[in-house]
Amino acid sequence: MTTVATGEDRRPNVVMIIVDDLNDLPLSPDGKPRIETPNIDRIARRGVTFTNAHCNDPICAPSRASMLLGLYPQTSALYWFEDWRKNGVLNQCVSVNRHLQNHGYSVFGTGKIYHGGQSDGAFDRRGPGPDVGPWPWDGKSKQSHLPHPAMMYLYDTDGDMDYKWEHHFGPLSMVPDWKPDPQAGIPGYKGWRLGGKPFRYNGNDDRDKLADELCAEWSADMITKDHDRPFAIFTGLVRTHTPLYAPQEYFDRFPLDSIELPETIDGDLDDCATALADRSLYGFRRYNMLVRHKDRQLYRQWLQAYLACVSFVDDQVGKILDAIDASPQRDNTIVIFTSDHGFHMGEKEFLYKQSLWDGATRVPLIIAGVDGMPKGVTCDRPVSWIDLYPTLNQLCGLPPQPNAASGGYNLEGHSLVPLLMSPEGDWNGPDVAITALPGKDHSQHERHGGTWFPHFSVRSKQYRYTLCSSGDEELYDFESDPREWKNLADDPAYASVKANLKEQLIALRDGSAWQSLDDLHRWTYGAQKGGVVSDDGTLTFSGHSSSYLATIAKYKDFEWEFEAKSPNTQRMRVSYHARVQGNRVVGTVANVPPTQSNLEGTAVPFDSGQWHRYRIRVVDGRCRVWINSKLHSDVVNASDTDVGVIGFDFPGVDEPTLSVRASRVRRLTSN
Template sequence: MTTDASAEEARPNVVMIIVDDLNDLPLAPDGKPRIKTPNIDRIARRGVTFTNAHCNDPICAPSRASMLFGLYPQTSGLYWFEKWKENGVLNQSVSLNRHLQNHGYSVFGTGKIYHSGQSDGAFDLRGPKPDVGPWPWDGKSNQSHLPHPAMMYLYDTDGDMDYKWEHHFGPLSMVPDWKPDPAAGIPGYKGWRLGGKPFRYNGDDDRDKLSDELCAEWSTEVIARQHDRPFAIFTGLVRTHTPLYAPQEYFDRFPLDSIELPETIEDDLADCATALADRSLYGFRRYDMLVRHQDRQLYKQWLQAYLACVSFVDDQVGKILDAVDASPQRDNTIVVFTSDHGFHMGEKEFLYKQSLWDGATRIPLIIAGVDGMPQGVTCDRPVSWIDLYPTLNELCGLPREPNAASGGFKLEGHSLVPLVMSPEGDWDGPDVAITALPGKDHSQHERHGGTWFPHFSVRSKQYRYSLCSSGEEELYDFDTDPREWKNLAGDPAYAAIKASLKDQLIALRDGPNWKSLDDLHHWTYGAQKGGVASEDGTLTFSGHASSYLATIAKYKNFEWEFDAKSPDAGQMRVSYHARVRDNRVVGTVANVPPAASNLEGIAVPFDPGQWNRYRIRVVDGRCQVWINGRLHSDVVDDSNAGAGVVGLDFPGLAEPTLSLRDVRIRTL
């Protein structure tokens, strides 16, 4: 691409620092341990800190995908640790780094940017790879993710805890010493390893460098180069991701007796949605595992390790800022500092990401270095990671819609530039930030089950409203309850506020990419087309002896919503027909008659003879049905996966009657 040289010189450079698992500690929130972050504060003094910024899914892979592609998880369908390259929406979309590269930027990357190294390759140069080690080693195993042999006592009371490596913490001076086990063929090993090689450690002053130190130093070298084009560098720092290992000096900054525990209250979870407060979830189990060992002060020691890692990361940020300050491009370089999601430190008795409370959704987000912007100010408007892509498009003079040429989805965020320039001003973004959460948990020994049961939450200036896939709700008022201790969802005094927030959540959850099926030409009833349409748009089908109603159009992966009413509703089945041959249904993925309760034993509200709302989701041969907001069934039949038609049928009835309204469908 060729551009005018003077225009190229005027375009700002971008330094984006993405920290892994860093919560809102740099914002000094009430109720959490205090920590000094002088280098993050340096960025804040030069720009705008968004104090009400949130991730779009509090898990690494979907969160990073939402920012890098500018699409919500509910649009892409990527809620979990799936590979984005196998996602039918994202693999047809243009990433932020590629968009910069396509329009005249030199793009550099180091550390963790995409999850698990799943880069799209759109970097002019890549620096050191991420590694959350160093790691203990037993002298034999090929895997690097091994637990620390000195901390195996953690599992005395929770032996089946998943991901044992993830719970360990301590200074590098706690050198692992894995004892030989001849019976198991383990030779044993003393020392650390990093990147599959021995990690030299003879003390904090004589050791190899950690991944973040290598990434920060590489970034400083790139920033210091002579650049003939504007550049963008993405630096992904992996701390504070667990295991929480760091040099001893950082632990020394936080004596145990100086650490205050986050505030909790008795029976905090009693009024929470059961789907979100299930004590078998990973975050609750991690918290319980630590507090059970009160004699060891393990909870305080874990907090000390987390604080130490935050301080370690802050020092790496300082190195990058020093390079920006020393660069001749200092006054034309935008710095963005953020994290992929938050991380609970024990609030609500939870110790992890993956919740719909502020501990997991709230992130630091600071933008500095924009010409003419105010400095050292804050903005409390609710924003989210989805807004970064359109923000950089505007700041860097890029086309607004990177997917326009391919006919793909439009970016779903909104540029933050109006708020960057005037934090108290207006912008065209929503009044709430939305976060999705897979409704199952990987600690429950289910293979990615969560993808299919997403919950959602929206955060406004004052409130948080959450809607679970089961229909359960939570509502918190941050003016009176900043720690989310009192669920107001059942309080009649807040009914209007809850209803308004629910409407906003549903609008952001469902998105605009639906098309109406309120058209008789889209339907067949038996071997015939059409039915009767009333003035209000209701479609009524009756008088046919055939047993199914189906769309003419074929779909593969989709969501389908409609209201249905029938005097024969007790015998109606919701189906996804894998294929139709000679006007006959051949193969059915799911047959779902109404039932008294759903898969989880929760009563499904269903009123025979009245309007009931259905939502059907079909992906790769898996069919799920919601009735009136409650998950009713989940059926898998891979044998019939492929494009097919959606439909309803009444087995055994010669002349059923069915009315439909507000019918819509969207492809996934």
């Protein structure tokens, strides 16, 4: 039920500043270039800085979804750039901004909050939108995401590099001049474009404002307005997202010869997990694309541009803080400063997000303005973005479980309030922060099949342990090796450390109350019994057209997950069988449609030779089926609410064959 606050509601206001692609530079880490961030430091002097904070997936869309909706990527199965609104788990959840709105807060937003504008609309007012431009333009093509014509030499030796637009950098004074190409039908254009319109630039003192400047000023204006109830303002600043364009004055703050290069060592990647150290991955290719141009000092110039953008963002933060300080709300406003994930600057020869090393997972996280909290202190407990939603619930007096009314998932993070009040004290969160990353071929030439093979990593105070989908492992000791140069996963001296961290990783990866269904004795068969277990644990079954395969155990209100493949996929039904009589399935609640969506969203037949991932959730007679993270059916059948079994069948198929792996179930009630 929605509640409305009165004018006497003294709950704190919230200003959350989310920066895009900002790594841990504001924390002054060793081994990286130094930079002054006086305005971010202003927040730190007023509160607690979490020096061991991590994202839950070092990719924009899943990271933001984990924070705004409070579920891990491994729970939602959203690991990549999918639209969370089409995710069968997340679209049933209440976002943090809607939860605030439902319980008496005025909620405002500007800039990049959700990825790609994929908002749920729960804002009382929206300010300027995000745009990582300005952009060069050729006079014809789409007026964004074009590379800079003066930097096309980058691709002389790497012509198939993906996302050419995001490798470019420079001051706004480097005005693009796209030459006409009559043969290609390109009219040419000189100047910048932003938001589909010309971006006026006649020098630093005579130009249009960038998106972040507009968002910061809009936020400052909202703070100074009269409010009759508590407010929450979400401000998403798009820098330091590439392309790294900023006004000239910010480049002037970092002379090239003053920039420190991040430390690297020869052979650093030799003993890393093969899946993570694959040099064909985008981040390695970006790094090599710059360092091979030694005569141009491109790598140092890129670092200069990144530092310039950090300094530019810091100034925008200052505008927001100035408004808070000048407001009568100053003493009742909580400020949260963070970034959606990190970004490598060349350490480990990597230049991107999307890794499971600290460069990509570690984020700045500062919380200030909480009544009674210590000021200017740090906390080195491992925490993550998943903890921000429950923290806001406690600080703002909101119900702790926003999805309770719909029977949905509980939030999976833990409130940071105990650590805000006592940074070295106790809290009920885990001893490690977990991060997921799509595996296999993630970020290679825009092939994204790796979302079905995620890797995971946990960070404790002292160690990082990583378990890849292939079984490869990494272990780093940050006390002796803060650059993650020596992989200790195979060192017998660290066997107990690795085993302990692996146990914690699996517990956080798999959630609670899951029961494996991979054992043959947990299944019963129809007209023909049989089943073969392969070395990797895959169960393969064959039978007659009338046969079915179902568990022995009975369930009510449950979730069932598994991977399956069959040459008869298009006739396979996976469902909740409310009753089983003899060799007949009775009361099937839902069937699996025989199609899937391709990358263009077109329905195509299932590839029978591929593994597909299934999730089935049954609550109060409602059965929902997801295939490869997309909702395929949602059926309510009140007559089938009794306890029943879960299984498969192939009506009309002679001697169907089915292979199943990674099958597990968890009860959602105590039946």
